Amino acid sequence: MTSLTPPTALTSLLGLELPIIQAPMAGVQGSALAIAVSNAGGLGSLPCAMLGLDALRAELTAIAAQTKRPYNVNFFCHAPPPPGAVREASWRATLAPYYEELGLDRGATPAGAGRAPFSDEVAELLGEFRPPVVSFHFGLPSPELLARVRACGSRILSSATTVEEARWLESRGVDAVIAQGLEAGGHRGMFLSEELTTQVGTFALLPQIVRAVGVPVIAAGGIVDARGVAAAMALGASAVQIGTAYLLCPEATTSAVHRAALLDRSRRHTALTNLFTGRPARGIMNRLMRDLGPMSDAPPPFPLATAALAPLRAEAERRGRDDFSPLWSGQNADGCKAVPAAELTRELAAGASAQS
Amino acid sequence: MTSLTPPTALTSLLGLELPIIQAPMAGVQGSALAIAVSNAGGLGSLPCAMLGLDALRAELTAIAAQTKRPYNVNFFCHAPPPPGAVREASWRATLAPYYEELGLDRGATPAGAGRAPFSDEVAELLGEFRPPVVSFHFGLPSPELLARVRACGSRILSSATTVEEARWLESRGVDAVIAQGLEAGGHRGMFLSEELTTQVGTFALLPQIVRAVGVPVIAAGGIVDARGVAAAMALGASAVQIGTAYLLCPEATTSAVHRAALLDRSRRHTALTNLFTGRPARGIMNRLMRDLGPMSDAPPPFPLATAALAPLRAEAERRGRDDFSPLWSGQNADGCKAVPAAELTRELAAGASAQS
Numbered sequence: 001m002t003s004l005t006p007p008t009a010l011t012s013l014l015g016l017e018l019p020i021i022q023a024p025m026a027g028v029q030g031s032a033l034a035i036a037v038s039n040a041g042g043l044g045s046l047p048c049a050m051l052g053l054d055a056l057r058a059e060l061t062a063i064a065a066q067t068k069r070p071y072n073v074n075f076f077c078h079a080p081p082p083p084g085a086v087r088e089a090s091w092r093a094t095l096a097p098y099y100e101e102l103g104l105d106r107g108a109t110p111a112g113a114g115r116a117p118f119s120d121e122v123a124e125l126l127g128e129f130r131p132p133v134v135s136f137h138f139g140l141p142s143p144e145l146l147a148r149v150r151a152c153g154s155r156i157l158s159s160a161t162t163v164e165e166a167r168w169l170e171s172r173g174v175d176a177v178i179a180q181g182l183e184a185g186g187h188r189g190m191f192l193s194e195e196l197t198t199q200v201g202t203f204a205l206l207p208q209i210v211r212a213v214g215v216p217v218i219a220a221g222g223i224v225d226a227r228g229v230a231a232a233m234a235l236g237a238s239a240v241q242i243g244t245a246y247l248l249c250p251e252a253t254t255s256a257v258h259r260a261a262l263l264d265r266s267r268r269h270t271a272l273t274n275l276f277t278g279r280p281a282r283g284i285m286n287r288l289m290r291d292l293g294p295m296s297d298a299p300p301p302f303p304l305a306t307a308a309l310a311p312l313r314a315e316a317e318r319r320g321r322d323d324f325s326p327l328w329s330g331q332n333a334d335g336c337k338a339v340p341a342a343e344l345t346r347e348l349a350a351g352a353s354a355q356s
Numbered sequence: 357m358t359s360l361t362p363p364t365a366l367t368s369l370l371g372l373e374l375p376i377i378q379a380p381m382a383g384v385q386g387s388a389l390a391i392a393v394s395n396a397g398g399l400g401s402l403p404c405a406m407l408g409l410d411a412l413r414a415e416l417t418a419i420a421a422q423t424k425r426p427y428n429v430n431f432f433c434h435a436p437p438p439p440g441a442v443r444e445a446s447w448r449a450t451l452a453p454y455y456e457e458l459g460l461d462r463g464a465t466p467a468g469a470g471r472a473p474f475s476d477e478v479a480e481l482l483g484e485f486r487p488p489v490v491s492f493h494f495g496l497p498s499p500e501l502l503a504r505v506r507a508c509g510s511r512i513l514s515s516a517t518t519v520e521e522a523r524w525l526e527s528r529g530v531d532a533v534i535a536q537g538l539e540a541g542g543h544r545g546m547f548l549s550e551e552l553t554t555q556v557g558t559f560a561l562l563p564q565i566v567r568a569v570g571v572p573v574i575a576a577g578g579i580v581d582a583r584g585v586a587a588a589m590a591l592g593a594s595a596v597q598i599g600t601a602y603l604l605c606p607e608a609t610t611s612a613v614h615r616a617a618l619l620d621r622s623r624r625h626t627a628l629t630n631l632f633t634g635r636p637a638r639g640i641m642n643r644l645m646r647d648l649g650p651m652s653d654a655p656p657p658f659p660l661a662t663a664a665l666a667p668l669r670a671e672a673e674r675r676g677r678d679d680f681s682p683l684w685s686g687q688n689a690d691g692c693k694a695v696p697a698a699e700l701t702r703e704l705a706a707g708a709s710a711q712s
Contacts, residue, residue: 163624182538183557197627197641197650201539201557203578203587204687208624211690222559231559231587234707268519268564271553285553294553331560334567351590 580691
């Protein structure tokens with residue numbers, strides 16, 4: 001059936017059979033989901049921001065062993081925050097009542113960033129594996145690091161949330177731009193501004209970026225089924241990147257409380273929140289977001305907010321509660337289905353065939 | 357060329373040739389734009405919220421004389437706010453430095469609401485004209501008033517910004533629901549919640565509402581050209597409602613400063629703001645929005661914020677400045693063209709033909 005899908009500028013460039021990119025989603029998937037999507041003819045993605053070097057090597061080894069098709073590895077490229085003991089202490093004080101409620105010892109909270117930016121060591125490792133595609137979130141790494149990725153022969157993608165960001169990425173030589181509409185789940189890729197009013201819905205963002213840049217444009221945000229794929233192609237997309245719809249697939253590692261929230265039709269209210277990491281990301285409203293307000297001055301800068309929440313999250317989840325868990329989701333969870341990722345990928349791609 | 361456009365559930369219901377609805381836009385258009393769009397085969401709309409009874413009668417008379425095609429008249433149905441002398445005084449104090457800067461006498465500021473909700477008197481007048489379509493913003497009027505509109509034989513539309521609002525409207529008997537995505541310019545139609553995080557982009561909102569209700573769904577928000585129309589139809593819309601793209605048409609009464617802002621590609625940053633009326637509405641960022649922040653506790657409740665701004669706006673516009681003017685616009689002004697509304701309507705409808 002996939003032979004009916006016509007090639008686009010992007011599928012030709014990346015050697016894909018289908019114009020479907022599975023969005024990298026740190027914390028809810030590893031190589032298994034990426035392998036399934038790539039083997040189905042789409043582009044599977046491995047989220048690497050939360051992987052240490054050994055774990056990254058293991059995942060890349062698994063992918064290389066299990067697919068001969070193109071795949072994508074995704075990295076964050078934030079600037080690590082300056083030391084901020086005061087804000088860290090204030091954040092822990094904000095969370096203290098929850099520690100007390102759950103009977104946890106505040107002294108035992110771990111420190112550390114949790115998410116690391118793209119680095120020399122990672123570039124070195126990529127040189128061994130030469131991944132067909134490397135995508136970035138929060139802009140791009142330094143020109144020197146980017147040149148090392150290019151030298152691997154990898155195609156380079158990055159996300160734009162505004163026309164200005166798309167032009168910035170194109171001028172630095174990305175092979176395609178991901179237009180990340182406001183509907184998207186997880187972290188906003190925004191990097192030229194922190195002002196949330198600059199963030200634009202997919203219907204408005206996608207055609208403006210298509211018009212502004214010469215490279216192929218990948219649509220992301222609110223696309224959950226074949227009709228959404230057809231609509232994105234009608235607006236000029238060369239491919240679509242889809243995350244939320246894959247969260248219930250058996251190959252994803254989505255937690256039980258996260259799966260339950262996605263399946264609950266009474267919980268379709270999402271919001272951008274900086275509580276879980278320090279940067280705005282879209283997730284389903286839960287207790288922490290309601291208590292503190294989804295956007296807050298309380299958490300320390302990205303990615304430091306996560307550490308102090310970790311014990312709360314673990315203990316609450318142990319009790320079957322999602323009070324402190326990031327429940328990443330886009331604004332439309334209607335596409336979530338507990339079916340194998342290959343089946344979902346082919347269903348989504350039917351929208352691209354319909355468009356030809 | 358329009359004979360190629362296939363009928364949809366909505367065009368059949370309303371007797372339209374083209375599935376294009378010109379969005380009612382109070383303050384920037386009157387009957388001339390509505391007549392031009394209706395005569396081109398779309399549904400022209402007359403915004404009535406800022407018209408007194410005499411002006412409304414004059415506009416309805418003009419429409420009846422100049423088109424035999426279906427047209428739409430649009431009303432707000434907010435509850436008038438309780439008296440609030442304190443907030444009014446505080447708002448005027450906030451604006452006092454601007455009065456001083458422009459050399460205006462604060463004592464001379466007018467009072468009054470500026471925008472009136474649908475009423476008995478208006479229903480009476482509609483009985484004389486029996487408009488083919490009546491649309492509402494901010495929910496629906498009382499069941500008694502709504503019954504009087506129905507008794508005129510008018511088809512009834514209203515805007516939903518969430519799935520819950522769409523279900524609420526369907527249960528009260530609207531003939532079609534307008535799914536107003538977050539990208540849309542002007543006032544958010546939200547009426548079941550004041551929480552802005554409930555507001556959803558068109559790509560996510562439209563298919564969820566199509567799935568949730570049995571009546572035809574009209575897509576609004578970020579649709580600016582034939583490709584956008586095709587995309588909305590792919591997502592299940594029976595028609596589209598388009599506002600921003602019409603703002604430069606010669607039949608619109610868009611002010612000079614507003615036209616200039618729409619044409620300036622460096623001014624594509626819009627935001628939801630409650631400064632101009634008291635309710636959130638999307639417009640291009642200007643001085644007042646930057647100075648006070650676009651969403652603020654300063655203005656009194658809708659629609660009382662407008663009166664105290666009126667002298668500032670008039671004097672600034674006289675000097676060619678848009679510092680205090682609401683520059684309503686959706687998140688994509690790429691579709692704005694200074695061409696006759698009939699020509700624009702036919703161009704937009706080409707996207708619907710392409711979809712058949």
